[in-house]
Amino acid sequence: MLSSPLSRTTSALSQFSSCELSDALIKLSVPHGGHIPDIHSVSPGNVCSPAYTVKMVLTSDTEAPKLTGGHFVDQAKEGYVVVIDAPLEAKSAVWGGLMSAGAIARGATGVVISGNCRDIGEHRDLGFPVYSRSHSTLGQSPFTRPSEVNIPVTIQPQYSASGSLDSAGLFPAVTVNPRDWIVADQDGVVCVPQELEEQVIELAQKGRAVDELCMRDIKAGKGVQASFKLHRGK
Amino acid sequence: MLSSPLSRTTSALSQFSSCELSDALIKLSVPHGGHIPDIHSVSPGNVCSPAYTVKMVLTSDTEAPKLTGGHFVDQAKEGYVVVIDAPLEAKSAVWGGLMSAGAIARGATGVVISGNCRDIGEHRDLGFPVYSRSHSTLGQSPFTRPSEVNIPVTIQPQYSASGSLDSAGLFPAVTVNPRDWIVADQDGVVCVPQELEEQVIELAQKGRAVDELCMRDIKAGKGVQASFKLHRGK
Amino acid sequence: MLSSPLSRTTSALSQFSSCELSDALIKLSVPHGGHIPDIHSVSPGNVCSPAYTVKMVLTSDTEAPKLTGGHFVDQAKEGYVVVIDAPLEAKSAVWGGLMSAGAIARGATGVVISGNCRDIGEHRDLGFPVYSRSHSTLGQSPFTRPSEVNIPVTIQPQYSASGSLDSAGLFPAVTVNPRDWIVADQDGVVCVPQELEEQVIELAQKGRAVDELCMRDIKAGKGVQASFKLHRGK
Numbered sequence: 265m266l267s268s269p270l271s272r273t274t275s276a277l278s279q280f281s282s283c284e285l286s287d288a289l290i291k292l293s294v295p296h297g298g299h300i301p302d303i304h305s306v307s308p309g310n311v312c313s314p315a316y317t318v319k320m321v322l323t324s325d326t327e328a329p330k331l332t333g334g335h336f337v338d339q340a341k342e343g344y345v346v347v348i349d350a351p352l353e354a355k356s357a358v359w360g361g362l363m364s365a366g367a368i369a370r371g372a373t374g375v376v377i378s379g380n381c382r383d384i385g386e387h388r389d390l391g392f393p394v395y396s397r398s399h400s401t402l403g404q405s406p407f408t409r410p411s412e413v414n415i416p417v418t419i420q421p422q423y424s425a426s427g428s429l430d431s432a433g434l435f436p437a438v439t440v441n442p443r444d445w446i447v448a449d450q451d452g453v454v455c456v457p458q459e460l461e462e463q464v465i466e467l468a469q470k471g472r473a474v475d476e477l478c479m480r481d482i483k484a485g486k487g488v489q490a491s492f493k494l495h496r497g498k
Numbered sequence: 499m500l501s502s503p504l505s506r507t508t509s510a511l512s513q514f515s516s517c518e519l520s521d522a523l524i525k526l527s528v529p530h531g532g533h534i535p536d537i538h539s540v541s542p543g544n545v546c547s548p549a550y551t552v553k554m555v556l557t558s559d560t561e562a563p564k565l566t567g568g569h570f571v572d573q574a575k576e577g578y579v580v581v582i583d584a585p586l587e588a589k590s591a592v593w594g595g596l597m598s599a600g601a602i603a604r605g606a607t608g609v610v611i612s613g614n615c616r617d618i619g620e621h622r623d624l625g626f627p628v629y630s631r632s633h634s635t636l637g638q639s640p641f642t643r644p645s646e647v648n649i650p651v652t653i654q655p656q657y658s659a660s661g662s663l664d665s666a667g668l669f670p671a672v673t674v675n676p677r678d679w680i681v682a683d684q685d686g687v688v689c690v691p692q693e694l695e696e697q698v699i700e701l702a703q704k705g706r707a708v709d710e711l712c713m714r715d716i717k718a719g720k721g722v723q724a725s726f727k728l729h730r731g732k
Numbered sequence: 733m734l735s736s737p738l739s740r741t742t743s744a745l746s747q748f749s750s751c752e753l754s755d756a757l758i759k760l761s762v763p764h765g766g767h768i769p770d771i772h773s774v775s776p777g778n779v780c781s782p783a784y785t786v787k788m789v790l791t792s793d794t795e796a797p798k799l800t801g802g803h804f805v806d807q808a809k810e811g812y813v814v815v816i817d818a819p820l821e822a823k824s825a826v827w828g829g830l831m832s833a834g835a836i837a838r839g840a841t842g843v844v845i846s847g848n849c850r851d852i853g854e855h856r857d858l859g860f861p862v863y864s865r866s867h868s869t870l871g872q873s874p875f876t877r878p879s880e881v882n883i884p885v886t887i888q889p890q891y892s893a894s895g896s897l898d899s900a901g902l903f904p905a906v907t908v909n910p911r912d913w914i915v916a917d918q919d920g921v922v923c924v925p926q927e928l929e930e931q932v933i934e935l936a937q938k939g940r941a942v943d944e945l946c947m948r949d950i951k952a953g954k955g956v957q958a959s960f961k962l963h964r965g966k
Contacts, residue, residue, distance in 0.1 A: 282635040283594065283616045290640065299635045301589040335957035355769040355889060355903040360751065362946055366956040382751045382919050401750040401767045401920040406758065421589060435589040451616045452635040478596055488600040489569035516869040517828065517850045524874065533869045535823040655823060669823040685850050686869040712830055722834040723803035 273343025273373075275445055275461060278312035280468045282447050282454045284475075288467035289456065296436045298454040302397055302422035306381055307364075309393030311374040311448040315440050315455070316344040320358050320379065320404075321411045322351050328411040336410040337363050342371030345446045349417035350379025356402035359394065361386030368392055376446055376453050378419045379408075395448045397422055414442045507577025509679055509695060512546035514702045516681050516688045518709075522701035523690065530670045532688040536631055536656035540615055541598075543627030545608040545682040549674050549689070550578040554592050554613065554638075555645045556585050562645040570644040571597050576605030579680045583651035584613025590636035593628065595620030602626055610680055610687050612653045613642075629682045631656055648676045741811025741841075743913055743929060746780035748936045750915050750922045752943075756935035757924065764904045766922040770865055770890035774849055775832075777861030779842040779916040783908050783923070784812040788826050788847065788872070789879045790819050796879040804878040805831050810839030813914045817885035818847025824870035827862065829854030836860055844914055844921050846887045847876075863916045865890055882910045 277285060286297035318336050321328040333339055340346055346367060350358045359375055361383035367375060374393035381387070381396040382403065418439045438455055440446070445456040456464050474495050481491040492498060511519060520531035552570050555562040567573055574580055580601060584592045593609055595617035601609060608627035615621070615630040616637065652673045672689055674680070679690040690698050708729050715725040726732065745753060754765035786804050789796040801807055808814055814835060818826045827843055829851035835843060842861035849855070849864040850871065886907045906923055908914070913924040924932050942963050949959040960966065 281617075283637070286635040287637060290636070297590075297636045299589065301634065302632070304633075335955070335960070337956045353903070355767065356765075362943065362950055362956065365947055365950045369950060369953045369955075383749075384918050398770070399772075399919055400769065401754040401922050402758070402765045403751070403755055435587070450618050451633055454635050475596065479599055482596055482599045482603060485603045487569070487603075488571045488596065492569070515851075517871070520869040521871060524870070531824075531870045533823065535868065536866070538867075669821070684852050685867055688869050709830065713833055716830055716833045716837060719837045721803070721837075722805045722830065726803070 273314055275312060276465045277445050277447055277456060277461065280447070280472070282449050282451045284468045284471055285447050285454045285456055285464060287471050288464040289454070289460070291467050292460060292463060294460070296438050298438065298456055300376070300378065300419050300438050300453040300455060301435065303376060303378065303395050303453045304397070305393075305448070305450050306384055306396050306399065307387035307392060307394035309374060309391065311345050311376070311393050311395070311446060313343055313345040313373040313446060314443045315347040315446045316340050316372070317413065317415060317417045317440055317442050318346060318348045318410055319412045319415060319417050320348060320350040320408045322354070323406055323409050331410045331412065333413070336413050337366040337370065339413050340367055340370040340372040343373060345373050346375040347417065347440050347446055348375065348377045348379060349419050350377065350408060352420060352422065354379060354408050355400060356380065356404060356407040357382035357400040358404050358408055359396070360403060361390070364390050364392040364394070374448065376448055393448070395453055416441045507548055509546060510699045511679050511681055511690060511695065514681070514706070516683050516685045518702045518705055519681050519688045519690055519698060521705050522698040523688070523694070525701050526694060526697060528694070530672050532672065532690055534610070534612065534653050534672050534687040534689060535669065537610060537612065537629050537687045538631070539682070539684050540618055540630050540633065541621035541626060541628035543608060543625065545579050545610070545627050545629070545680060547577055547579040547607040547680060548677045549581040549680045550574050550606070551647065551649060551651045551674055551676050552580060552582045552644055553646045553649060553651050554582060554584040554642045556588070557640055557643050565644045565646065567647070570647050571600040571604065573647050574601055574604040574606040577607060579607050580609040581651065581674050581680055582609065582611045582613060583653050584611065584642060586654060586656065588613060588642050589634060590614065590638060590641035591616035591634040592638050592642055593630070594637060595624070598624050598626040598628070608682065610682055627682070629687055650675045741782055743780060744933045745913050745915055745924060745929065748915070748940070750917050750919045752936045752939055753915055753922045753924055753932060755939050756932040757922070757928070759935050760928060760931060762928070764906050766906065766924055768844070768846065768887050768906050768921040768923060769903065771844060771846065771863050771921045772865070773916070773918050774852055774864050774867065775855035775860060775862035777842060777859065779813050779844070779861050779863070779914060781811060781813040781841040781914060782911045783815045783914045784808050784840070785881065785883060785885045785908055785910050786814060786816045786878055787880045787883060787885050788816060788818040788876045790822070791874055791877050799878045799880065801881070804881050805834040805838065807881050808835055808838040808840040811841060813841050814843040815885065815908050815914055816843065816845045816847060817887050818845065818876060820888060820890065822847060822876050823868060824848065824872060824875040825850035825868040826872050826876055827864070828871060829858070832858050832860040832862070842916065844916055861916070863921055884909045
């Protein structure tokens with residue numbers, strides 16, 4: 265029933281919240297539930313689109329490939345969301361107002377940044393959804409540079425670079441493949457692998473139906489445990 | 499004059515801001531001033547209620563006790579605020595929309611989480627005050643589980659798990675005992691030990707009176723030092 | 733054309749965003765582009781003023797100089813912004829409502845804190861711009877104390893104290909000298925050294941003119957790369 269994933273940029277996934285989709289992915293034994301942690305809504309607007317991936321590297325990294333095919337924003341595709349993996353150490357931004365304007369001109373639907381943005385007011389004025397770790401006054405140059413696009417990117421939690429908090433392997437990094445579905449709202453960002461789209465939709469529908477029954481009974485004072493047992497079976 | 503702490507869920511502490519109460523606790527030589535750091539208002543609403551404590555552990559921790567007495571939300575008491583201590587490493591949430599609905603049904607007044615919440619929009623729609631470290635799209639399972647309720651919980655600062663920033667022992671962890679008073683507003687969260695309630699109220703009243711005189715004189719241009727000397731005596 | 737920097741508290745720098753000024757500083761080979769990272773707008777209002785610097789130390793640091801000349805807020809000058817360097821480890825605030833009132837009485841224009849503030853609602857009610865790392869319920873005493881004012885302060889990134897994230901030397905600390913220009917808006921905080929003011933204004937004007945041409949062409953769908961090549965020459 266779903267049309268070819270090669271041509272489609274909309275999905276019934278858009279009916280669900282990021283939390284409902286993580287729940288479905290957990291049921292499918294995806295260990296991280298698709299959750300890309302520590303990313304916040306900076307310029308309002310929900311996103312549900314296939315990923316156009318961009319890998320940024322430190323400019324000091326001369327070994328990493330050089331970007332080909334033109335500016336990374338010009339290579340964004342209509343109906344896609346830009347997903348940027350930036351070095352955790354960077355205090356500079358990898359996205360600004362001109363980038364949002366260029367992305368809108370290409371028909372992109374938003375940007376999700378494992379890194380910083382700047383020009384917050386411009387994104388909001390343009391009505392372009394931006395999700396990022398934090399903000400900066402610095403632009404990309406001379407700190408970072410785009411290296412590759414349309415490749416798998418593996419996004420680390422924010423504080424895991426140097427043996428600190430998240431490093432015990434408790435939370436696995438999330439790999440985003442080009443064309444994976446990205447859903448972002450105020451609770452955060454979820455990556456739904458292409459090949460799981462239909463199963464996730466089906467499970468999210470079931471999950472929502474069950475949660476609605478639970479919510480009704482819980483609001484009616486029947487208790488969380490009793491409501492879960494009745495409708496979730498445990 | 500105050501009625502028995504065993505039956506009472508309101509306190510004159512509610513007349514004061516979290517900052518005024520920390521000031522009073524510092525005057526009483528409580529080393530951390532009751533301050534539970536790094537927790538932010540996520541769903542609006544101030545809280546001043548006795549604590550119903552909940553200890554979450556990593557699911558991988560099979561040694562920790564198993565929860566008894568039913569779902570932890572069903573065990574919340576009318577007029578109490580739920581205080582959750584969750585493992586610092588968890589990138590998942592320990593509180594969502596169904597939990598807020600269950601807590602409201604029980605008459606709880608809010609939730610303070612040393613950890614993450616999800617379903618932010620639902621808490622706001624329900625008008626239920628939520629304070630947390632951050633947000634996530636992931637639910638509790640399979641990452642964490644409730645272990646014990648109504649026990650003392652000792653809450654660490656956010657970044658102290660692995661020898662980083664807060665670890666030099668500069669900021670002591672705060673122990674919240676069941677029935678301690680929890681006051682939360684946009685400046686943060688304060689725990690007032692039960693046995694200090696009356697002294698804290700008295701000192702906070704005096705502190706406010708002095709601060710009001712200082713504010714009047716400072717606004718009138720009399721200088722901070724002169725105003726402090728006149729009204730605070732130093 | 734510019735009047736003496738010794739008497740002037742306004743600058744044409746105020747016409748530009750923090751991002752435009754960082755861009756100009758990067759063009760002048762200032763390695764950090766003036767960016768003071770990890771500081772957020774807490775009480776609204778943009779700032780563009782010369783810096784009145786304040787160094788806070790841990791109270792346990794008995795070696796550091798003792799403040800002379802009166803309360804640090806009383807020493808603030810009309811038209812200046814208070815810039816506070818506080819110990820990274822402190823979970824307490826170094827600025828509260830009485831400080832904002834005192835700063836307003838002195839004619840100060842705002843405060844930028846490498847540290848925490850408290851009394852958030854009071855700053856907003858007073859209409860006093862506050863930028864800080866985070867918030868707390870605790871006041872300064874007994875955790876920190878002012879040590880020196882009107883001296884150069886070197887501000888570290890937030891997480892660099894203990895060998896974590898920023899420690900690889902990737903992002904240099906920013907030294908703020910008294911009378912350096914501080915520009916703060918929702919994208920963050922930038923320090924423009926006094927001696928670079930005119931060059932920065934000139935470069936920011938040129939940069940803005942170029943960016944406006946780029947924005948026009950990018951919005952018209954001419955592509956980011958082509959627009960940059962045409963107007964930026966690369």
